[in-house]
Amino acid sequence: xxxxxxxxxxxxxxxxxxxxxxxxxxxxxxxxxxxxxxxxxxxxxxxxxxxxxxxxxxxxxxxxxxxxxxxxxxxxxxxxxxxxxxxxxxxxxxxxxxxxxxxxxxxxxxxxxxxxxxxxxxxxxx
Numbered sequence: 001x002x003x004x005x006x007x008x009x010x011x012x013x014x015x016x017x018x019x020x021x022x023x024x025x026x027x028x029x030x031x032x033x034x035x036x037x038x039x040x041x042x043x044x045x046x047x048x049x050x051x052x053x054x055x056x057x058x059x060x061x062x063x064x065x066x067x068x069x070x071x072x073x074x075x076x077x078x079x080x081x082x083x084x085x086x087x088x089x090x091x092x093x094x095x096x097x098x099x100x101x102x103x104x105x106x107x108x109x110x111x112x113x114x115x116x117x118x119x120x121x122x123x124x125x126x
Contacts, residue, residue, distance in 0.1 A: 059091035
């Protein structure tokens with residue numbers, strides 16, 4: 001029997017042996033570890049005072065990524081330059097139509113929480 005075949009057979013035997021072992025103690029260990037980390041996430045979570053989305057450039061990156069997924073990247077990028085403004089605790093990013101006559105259609109709008117980056121609103125006008 002060749003050495004390679006012997007190694008393969010030996011490996012398969014070891015894997016079979018490991019697979020047949022009782023893993024209930026492993027499950028108990030995992031449950032113990034999970035309980036150790038069942039604490040309030042805010043105890044360990046860094047939260048910047050100005051929020052995770054603290055600059056208009058960050059809001060634009062998030063808005064483009066989300067809007068492009070639903071409305072197409074070419075469509076969203078064609079609406080540059082965007083109108084970006086901070087309103088209270090949220091960023092509002094809106095597309096713009098070209099200044100050509102005869103252009104019909106709407107623009108996208110994404111509202112993003114400045115504190116955690118959550119998408120609060122995603123729409124596209126007609």
